Amino acid sequence: xxxxxxxxxxxxxxxxxxxxxxxxxxxxxxxxxxxxxxxxxxxxxxxxxxxxxxxxxxxxxxxxxxxxxxxxxxxxxxxxxxxxxxxxxxxxxxxxxxxxxxxxxxxxxx
Amino acid sequence: xxxxxxxxxxxxxxxxxxxxxxxxxxxxxxxxxxxxxxxxxxxxxxxxxxxxxxxxxxxxxxxxxxxxxxxxxxxxxxxxxxxxxxxxxxxxxxxxxxxxxxxxxxxxxxxxxxxxx
Numbered sequence: 001x002x003x004x005x006x007x008x009x010x011x012x013x014x015x016x017x018x019x020x021x022x023x024x025x026x027x028x029x030x031x032x033x034x035x036x037x038x039x040x041x042x043x044x045x046x047x048x049x050x051x052x053x054x055x056x057x058x059x060x061x062x063x064x065x066x067x068x069x070x071x072x073x074x075x076x077x078x079x080x081x082x083x084x085x086x087x088x089x090x091x092x093x094x095x096x097x098x099x100x101x102x103x104x105x106x107x108x109x110x
Numbered sequence: 111x112x113x114x115x116x117x118x119x120x121x122x123x124x125x126x127x128x129x130x131x132x133x134x135x136x137x138x139x140x141x142x143x144x145x146x147x148x149x150x151x152x153x154x155x156x157x158x159x160x161x162x163x164x165x166x167x168x169x170x171x172x173x174x175x176x177x178x179x180x181x182x183x184x185x186x187x188x189x190x191x192x193x194x195x196x197x198x199x200x201x202x203x204x205x206x207x208x209x210x211x212x213x214x215x216x217x218x219x220x221x222x223x224x225x226x227x
Contacts, residue, residue, distance in 0.1 A: 033216060042202060043153075043218040045111070088152060090216075095166070096141045096206045098216060100152045 002027045004091050006101035013079050014109050021104045023072040023089035031092040032072045034063050036085045037103070043088065046074075079108045112137055112207045114219035122225045123193055130189045131222045133203035138183035141206035144176070147221070148199045159186040159203075193226045200224070 003026040013019050023032070031050055035043040047056045049065035049072060056063050060083065062075045072089055086105045090098040113136040123129050133142065142159040156176055158166040165178035180186045190197050200221045207215070 035218075042220045045215065045217060048215050090153075092216075095158060096216065097143070097155055097158065097168075098145075098153075098204075099155070102152050 002029075002091060002093060002099045004089060004099050004101040006087075006089055006104050008104060009102055010105050010107075012107045012109060013076075015080055016078050018078065019076050021074040021076075021087055021089075021106075023074070023101050025070050025072075025089075025091045025099075027070075027091075027093070028067070029070075029091045029093060030067060032065050033090040033092065033098065034072070034074055035088045035090065037088065038085050046087075076106075081108050081110060084108045111215070112139060112205050112217050114203065114205060114217060116203060116219040116222050118222060119220065120223040120225075122227065124227055125194055127193055128189055128191045129193065129224060130187050131201055131203075131224075133186045133188070133219055135184045135205050137207060139205040139207045140183070142180060142186045143204045143206075143216075144178060144186070144188045145202045145204060145218075146199045147202065153202065156188070156201075159188075190224065193224075195226045198224055198226045 005024045034046040037043050047063040052067040054065045060077045065072045084107050086103045088103045089101045115134045117132045144156040145153045147153045155168050156171045159178050159180040161180045177189045200223050202221045203219045
């Protein structure tokens with residue numbers, strides 16, 4: 001059974017600081033997704049990482065994938081309050097099925 | 111990206127009743143899925159909605175409890191049958207069209223927030 005583990009599960013940080021969220025998974029996969037969820041809302045697609053060594057950046061967020069280590073990271077640079085949300089990684093397996101991590105609840109404080 | 115709508119957006123239901131949730135996509139998509147997000151939890155895949163054939167259910171989910179229809183490439187329904195308070199969750203459909211990169215991506219609908227009393 002595929003397991004996807006995120007850490008930390010809760011992250012409180014100050015504006016302007018940097019931090020990294022980690023996503024480990026237990027089986028081979030070439031495709032990993034990062035999503036954002038605001039309270040009471042659905043999931044917003046942030047990144048799709050399609051191969052080993054993939055790196056994507058959008059604004060203050062950068063995601064990377066190491067398929068050999070079965071690890072993805074979501075790096076936050078100079079955090080701002082608007083980034084406060086829950087972030088999920090999800091690993092794709094056969095049939096395009098997604099297995100989600102537990103989610104990281106990020107709070108950025110002024 | 112695909113534009114996905116779900117109906118209803120929320121509902122409050124009585125124990126023992128059933129609710130059918132609709133998912134409509136603005137373009138034809140190969141893959142459609144149904145997920146559940148229990149309060150304060152992550153998402154769990156219920157089933158893959160297959161066009162023209164029976165849905166494929168994940169471990170722990172059965173057709174009698176969550177019957178699914180997919181009559182065409184833009185529409186699917188999920189029924190939550192004989193509901194109990196434990197079924198209170200957000201139910202989301204997702205689709206996997208071919209994105210700009212030529213590869214599959216996955217997008218989620220707005221969700222249906224179900225409360226069972």
